[in-house]
Amino acid sequence: MKKPVYKNLFKPLKLDGLRLKNRITMAPLYLGYAAMGGKVSPLLLHYYREMAKSGAAMIMVENASITTNGSGSPRTIKCDHNRYLSGLEKLASTIKGEKSLAGLQINHAGRFAYVSDPVAPSAVPTFERIPRALTKKEITTIQKQFANAALRVKKAGFDLAELHGGTGYLLSQFVSPRTNKRTDTYGGPIANRIKFPMEVLKRVKDVVGDFPVGYRFLVDEWLPDGLHIKESAILAKSLEKEGIAYISTMGGTYESFFLPEIIKKSKKPGYMVSLAAAIKKEVSVPIIAAGRISTPARAESILADKKADLIGLARMLWVDPEWPKKARKGDDRSILKCSPKCDACLQLVMQGKPAYCPKWSKEKRAVYRELFQ
Numbered sequence: 001m002k003k004p005v006y007k008n009l010f011k012p013l014k015l016d017g018l019r020l021k022n023r024i025t026m027a028p029l030y031l032g033y034a035a036m037g038g039k040v041s042p043l044l045l046h047y048y049r050e051m052a053k054s055g056a057a058m059i060m061v062e063n064a065s066i067t068t069n070g071s072g073s074p075r076t077i078k079c080d081h082n083r084y085l086s087g088l089e090k091l092a093s094t095i096k097g098e099k100s101l102a103g104l105q106i107n108h109a110g111r112f113a114y115v116s117d118p119v120a121p122s123a124v125p126t127f128e129r130i131p132r133a134l135t136k137k138e139i140t141t142i143q144k145q146f147a148n149a150a151l152r153v154k155k156a157g158f159d160l161a162e163l164h165g166g167t168g169y170l171l172s173q174f175v176s177p178r179t180n181k182r183t184d185t186y187g188g189p190i191a192n193r194i195k196f197p198m199e200v201l202k203r204v205k206d207v208v209g210d211f212p213v214g215y216r217f218l219v220d221e222w223l224p225d226g227l228h229i230k231e232s233a234i235l236a237k238s239l240e241k242e243g244i245a246y247i248s249t250m251g252g253t254y255e256s257f258f259l260p261e262i263i264k265k266s267k268k269p270g271y272m273v274s275l276a277a278a279i280k281k282e283v284s285v286p287i288i289a290a291g292r293i294s295t296p297a298r299a300e301s302i303l304a305d306k307k308a309d310l311i312g313l314a315r316m317l318w319v320d321p322e323w324p325k326k327a328r329k330g331d332d333r334s335i336l337k338c339s340p341k342c343d344a345c346l347q348l349v350m351q352g353k354p355a356y357c358p359k360w361s362k363e364k365r366a367v368y369r370e371l372f373q
Helices: 042-053 082-096 136-155 170-175 195-208 229-241 260-266 273-280 296-304 315-319 323-329 344-350 362-371
Strands: 013-015 018-020 024-026 058-065 101-107 160-165 213-220 247-251 287-289 310-313
Touching: 024 323, 042 058, 042 082, 042 362, 058 082, 058 160, 082 101, 082 136, 101 136, 136 160, 136 195, 160 170, 160 195, 170 195, 170 229, 195 213, 195 229, 213 229, 213 273, 229 247, 229 273, 247 273, 273 287, 296 310, 296 323, 310 315, 315 323
Parallel strands: 024 058, 024 310, 058 101, 101 160, 160 213, 213 247, 247 287, 287 310
Antiparallel strands: 013 018
């Protein structure tokens, strides 16, 4: 086989007992491809087979809910009961059959849950809704639900699990001073606010043993009164001490994503790489950088400059699953790139329709429409 043009990008990496064949991973991306009710659908299997065939070392399946009350949408994958195991087994097998490592992200959406009575650390208004503050008993129950879901991930045959502590979901809601106004041992100083995610991780690891567990990590909420690097770094160090396999960095929440200045920022190449670099200075566990890393050259420079250890591609890999193969050949110019001016996929998802990229062929779009349930 011809040597790759980008030597850092195609260098193997050992991660908590796993061997990644290169530094390219698929970052979790919700596209609404699951069936209504959260079951694994033919379209979901088709999509992840295509992602795994790309040549990326690790495919992280998006956002599976640990409880019905914590699901983000009617098409969010479910991992809250053993009846979903057979579908999850097919999904893990589909990805691993294409020689990629398979991971599943587990989540509780908290104040952003698609339910009539959302819960959160505190009763802080959320888009004209006020979630109910969790009791200590409910906090313990949710921690156990995370552990049970992680065990299902392991039983389903995935190679690893990822705790979703990003996007302003429940784990990060406890860490943020903006959404955690509690006066008990889970609120107040940062040492108390990280207690919930740390207890979740401990319960998960007690149940799954030496099964690798990663963390989707909110570095900065990009809100004046929100979580920032000075405090999030404290969580990163605590996760490292507790044996986290890696930290997958990101910035922003649903309350900042659509602010004019953040929209402008998110259109720039590598707009979240500085967050990865900041956390990498604080810990020694592998760090994943993401955020519009559209070209192999940029990905290579991120690794060469030691701003991150792994590259997370979400929409970029979805738009062009040949990205890794083209990168290996140095054929950057032929890569189909996600345009920062286009939001067609987002609009389709919001309408409950199958997401597709306008740059895809008519034949490929037709396949996705046909498989959509």
